[in-house]
Amino acid sequence: MSGLREFVQGAGALGLTWALLTSPSWAEGTGEKGTAGASKGAARALDPSGTAIDVKAVRAELFGVDSDAAAAAAEKLGKSRQPGALDALLDALSLGLHPRVAARAIEAVGEHGSPSALDVLIHYSKHRSADVRAKAVFALGKLQDPRAVSATRGAFSDADSRVRAAAAQVAKARKDLPMANTMIALLKKGDEAMAQALAVIATPDLSRRVAELIGEVPDSILAECLGAMLLRPDLGKEDIYVEIVRALGKIPGEAPVVALTAFLGAVPEKSSRQSRREAQAIYEQRLGGGN
Amino acid sequence: MRARGFGERVHRPATGWALAFLCVAAGCSGAGRLALTSDDNNPAAIARALSSQEQRLATRPGKGIANSSGRPVAFLVAQGSPRNLIAWDLSEGKALWTVAADVTSRVVVGSSFAAYREGKANIVAREVGNGKVRWSHALGARTTFLGLAADGDHAFYVVQEDGARRAWHLVALKDGKEAWRQDAPGTLGTPTASGGLVFVPFMTQWLTIFDAETGAQVARIRQDDEAVTYVRATSDGVFYGSRGIFLLDENSAAGKKTGATYGMAKFPEFVRPSYHFDAFKSVQAEYSAYDRNRVLWRAAKQDGRLVFRDNTAVVFTYRFFFGFDAETGELKWAHDHPRFDVVSAEHVGPSVLYVSQEGEIGALDPVNGSRLFETKVGSRILGATFDADGFRPAGASEPTSTRAALESIVWNKDARFGSQKLFAVTILGGMPGNEVASALIRIIGDENLPAPVVQKAGDLLVARKDEGALPLLVDALTVKHDYITGSRPRGVDVIARAIAGIGKPEAVPVLVAVLEAPETDPVHLKDVVQALAACKGSDAVSALSKFLLMYRADPTFASDPAPLSGAVDALLAGGREAERELVAYVEGDPRTQPKLAEYARRALAERKNNGQPGER
Numbered sequence: 001m002s003g004l005r006e007f008v009q010g011a012g013a014l015g016l017t018w019a020l021l022t023s024p025s026w027a028e029g030t031g032e033k034g035t036a037g038a039s040k041g042a043a044r045a046l047d048p049s050g051t052a053i054d055v056k057a058v059r060a061e062l063f064g065v066d067s068d069a070a071a072a073a074a075e076k077l078g079k080s081r082q083p084g085a086l087d088a089l090l091d092a093l094s095l096g097l098h099p100r101v102a103a104r105a106i107e108a109v110g111e112h113g114s115p116s117a118l119d120v121l122i123h124y125s126k127h128r129s130a131d132v133r134a135k136a137v138f139a140l141g142k143l144q145d146p147r148a149v150s151a152t153r154g155a156f157s158d159a160d161s162r163v164r165a166a167a168a169q170v171a172k173a174r175k176d177l178p179m180a181n182t183m184i185a186l187l188k189k190g191d192e193a194m195a196q197a198l199a200v201i202a203t204p205d206l207s208r209r210v211a212e213l214i215g216e217v218p219d220s221i222l223a224e225c226l227g228a229m230l231l232r233p234d235l236g237k238e239d240i241y242v243e244i245v246r247a248l249g250k251i252p253g254e255a256p257v258v259a260l261t262a263f264l265g266a267v268p269e270k271s272s273r274q275s276r277r278e279a280q281a282i283y284e285q286r287l288g289g290g291n
Numbered sequence: 292m293r294a295r296g297f298g299e300r301v302h303r304p305a306t307g308w309a310l311a312f313l314c315v316a317a318g319c320s321g322a323g324r325l326a327l328t329s330d331d332n333n334p335a336a337i338a339r340a341l342s343s344q345e346q347r348l349a350t351r352p353g354k355g356i357a358n359s360s361g362r363p364v365a366f367l368v369a370q371g372s373p374r375n376l377i378a379w380d381l382s383e384g385k386a387l388w389t390v391a392a393d394v395t396s397r398v399v400v401g402s403s404f405a406a407y408r409e410g411k412a413n414i415v416a417r418e419v420g421n422g423k424v425r426w427s428h429a430l431g432a433r434t435t436f437l438g439l440a441a442d443g444d445h446a447f448y449v450v451q452e453d454g455a456r457r458a459w460h461l462v463a464l465k466d467g468k469e470a471w472r473q474d475a476p477g478t479l480g481t482p483t484a485s486g487g488l489v490f491v492p493f494m495t496q497w498l499t500i501f502d503a504e505t506g507a508q509v510a511r512i513r514q515d516d517e518a519v520t521y522v523r524a525t526s527d528g529v530f531y532g533s534r535g536i537f538l539l540d541e542n543s544a545a546g547k548k549t550g551a552t553y554g555m556a557k558f559p560e561f562v563r564p565s566y567h568f569d570a571f572k573s574v575q576a577e578y579s580a581y582d583r584n585r586v587l588w589r590a591a592k593q594d595g596r597l598v599f600r601d602n603t604a605v606v607f608t609y610r611f612f613f614g615f616d617a618e619t620g621e622l623k624w625a626h627d628h629p630r631f632d633v634v635s636a637e638h639v640g641p642s643v644l645y646v647s648q649e650g651e652i653g654a655l656d657p658v659n660g661s662r663l664f665e666t667k668v669g670s671r672i673l674g675a676t677f678d679a680d681g682f683r684p685a686g687a688s689e690p691t692s693t694r695a696a697l698e699s700i701v702w703n704k705d706a707r708f709g710s711q712k713l714f715a716v717t718i719l720g721g722m723p724g725n726e727v728a729s730a731l732i733r734i735i736g737d738e739n740l741p742a743p744v745v746q747k748a749g750d751l752l753v754a755r756k757d758e759g760a761l762p763l764l765v766d767a768l769t770v771k772h773d774y775i776t777g778s779r780p781r782g783v784d785v786i787a788r789a790i791a792g793i794g795k796p797e798a799v800p801v802l803v804a805v806l807e808a809p810e811t812d813p814v815h816l817k818d819v820v821q822a823l824a825a826c827k828g829s830d831a832v833s834a835l836s837k838f839l840l841m842y843r844a845d846p847t848f849a850s851d852p853a854p855l856s857g858a859v860d861a862l863l864a865g866g867r868e869a870e871r872e873l874v875a876y877v878e879g880d881p882r883t884q885p886k887l888a889e890y891a892r893r894a895l896a897e898r899k900n901n902g903q904p905g906e907r
């Protein structure tokens with residue numbers, strides 16, 4: 001396989017593929033990069049759940065033709081923290097998998113949260129399968145590398161809502177405020193996934209901006225977003241909450257009633273907050289047919 | 292057959308005498324009847340007729356201008372209820388007069404009057420100087436009007452009698468009264484008059500020439516190998532024909548194209564040349580869509596043959612003017628009249644005059660298509676007659692750009708102009724320069740253009756293999772898919788093929804980005820792969836390797852693995868062992884899609900046998 005190794009080194013494609021291909025065990029289809037010379041006992045070390053797996057055997061399943069078995073193997077390798085588990089996943093991804101198996105493998109890689117997965121995950125964040133891309137974006141969200149951040153932010157422009165939803169999840173987790181404008185733009189295009197994420201990252205100013213989007217954003221999505229903001233205890237001073245409640249009062253339909261109901265349920269009945277009083281008034285007016 | 296001299300009448304049968312009697316009773320001077328046999332193609336008679344015409348024309352104040360003031364005038368029929376007739380002084384740029392008139396024919400111009408059919412029942416003549424009615428003449432009932440002409444103090448019209456037994460009449464009017472008439476047993480076409488002669492196509496086979504004063508037939512051409520459907524008089528001569536142009540001269544006696552002074556311009560395929568209005572179609576006796584689709588030309592005899600003035604024939608179609616080299620058919624210039632259809636245009640020698648439906652009246656230089664002037668008459672116009680032979684407005688022409696005109700034609704949103712757009716893009720694609728390449732790139736990215744136009748632009752862009760345009764091609768692919776902004780690269784397959792034709796490594800990064808973009812249409816991937824293969828370089832090899840590995844097991848490519856097969860070919864074409872081993876791995880791994888594995892197998896075997904990539 002010297003020729004193939006030469007190709008790998010010279011072409012500089014997916015790093016882990018090349019690493020795999022240069023591994024002495026690759027030729028046997030059971031590559032154990034980084035574990036060469038390690039004892040079988042080490043390969044059987046316990047995973048976090050306390051279950052030991054035969055990494056070599058599971059790796060072989062991952063490389064097998066049975067997609068179901070390969071997907072199950074990917075799941076096992078994702079849970080395992082044994083040496084070689086992550087490499088097996090990255091090697092398999094680098095050499096190409098059925099998209100269904102690839103999606104599971106990426107999820108599994110994401111569970112490792114390892115920076116060494118960066119190149120593979122970025123590459124798969126551009127896979128032609130939206131499901132695979134979404135999984136890759138989500139996995140990248142666990143990495144702090146600037147390239148990972150850039151890739152997950154770029155996913156907001158993806159044509160598939162599943163991928164954008166993954167980007168929103170990541171932004172929510174990271175409290176990625178610089179993406180607020182992008183998320184508002186998507187909110188205006190009716191992207192439901194932005195509602196909750198935007199609510200989580202919102203500052204008082206951002207809340208006011210969102211509250212002013214009545215008529216520009218589908219009513220139900222805007223109500224969901226504002227309702228989620230109301231449930232945040234850390235949004236800011238009471239006047240922000242009041243503004244949001246009033247904005248919800250201006251949105252037609254049932255969605256704002258649902259949002260206000262949730263808010264009323266979350267704030268003690270005896271609370272003296274003005275936002276609660278106004279929410280209660282709007283709620284009663286709506287239920288009384290004053291919509 | 293004895294040559295018949297001026298003033299001699301043709302054979303007049305008994306019915307003709309009856310008509311003549313009625314005519315005399317009505318105050319007209321005489322009637323004749325055209326016969327199927329006559330002294331056709333008599334060179335001496337033709338020569339005498341032309342000599343007579345020449346002498347009379349020499350006495351005019353403006354050589355080719357019919358009205359005796361010699362002033363170039365456009366007679367414009369304006370929309371309205373009733374319609375208006377406007378006499379527009381082209382040299383002064385103002386209306387001489389405007390009158391309400393229900394004009395339902397072309398306007399013809401005599402020495403001191405302009406005549407036209409008014410409504411369906413009358414011929415009306417107005418003073419050229421002030422627009423006042425000079426005379427009116429009632430057309431017979433149950434007739435189809437076929438056209439009108441004027442010369443000097445006479446007007447001439449042709450009607451078809453729609454009775455049980457059809458007959459055709461050429462009638463000469465002087466001061467509104469019938470001066471003479473000729474009856475015919477077969478179809479007569481719209482007459483033309485000039486220099487004391489009246490020219491009338493007869494049964495599409497003959498061109499009959501009458502003395503305008505007396506109605507005597509002075510000569511007749513029998514054309515054996517081309518129909519005579521029009522006759523046109525200019526200061527350069529009298530022309531007739533159908534598919535081509537005969538100059539009326541002594542050679543006309545040949546009666547055939549060979550021997551006659553005959554010519555036709557060479558045009559591209561989309562042009563169906565109409566050299567003049569069809570004299571036998573009554574609809575063309577009025578201003579109609581036929582005015583908007585025809586060839587504008589001037590011609591003369593030179594070195595014994597018919598040549599087009601400036602060696603140019605102008606194809607006029609709605610808003611577009613194309614000046615073609617009459618001999619080669621190559622485009623010399625193009626002019627796009629913006630926004631509105633031009634309803635009438637005429638080549639008057641030193642200029643092409645036009646008027647648009649919005650009343651923009653102007654002139655083009657027939658040599659280069661540049662605009663000489665344009666002004667507005669303030670009315671919407673239905674049609675026009677230009678009595679302006681030899682007129683060219685003073686002043687310099689505006690600079691013109693054929694490329695810009697062609698581009699403008701392509702972008703015209705009017706759905707009527709598919710063939711014109713196709714022609715424009717074809718010519719445009721043959722022009723050099725980055726402006727053209729840029730235009731072609733924009734055309735292939737416009738989904739609103741007709742598919743054949745986009746297809747043609749793409750073919751031309753690929754065929755150019757223009758290294759200078761590589762940055763433009765790269766820029767076009769640099770546009771990213773973006774759900775938020777709605778942006779996306781356009782014409783990816785075509786641009787990839789164009790880049791492949793150039794084959795420079797500078798394009799590799801953008802091609803890699805397009806190859807990796809999930810939004811790239813799968814049907815375009817094959818072209819992108821081939822472009823990367825053509826551009827070569829380690830980055831291209833790396834990208835193709837990753838692409839092949841990533842999707843080799845993907846059922847999306849199961850039925851059509853062409854992009855992956857292309858990657859196999861590209862990798863093997865490099866001849867390196869590393870890539871061969873990679874392809875071998877793809878071929879041997881059981882997860883690889885069967886069609887791709889089979890392709891890789893054949894490719895490897897073929898390479899082993901003769902060093903060539905696998906069959907595509």
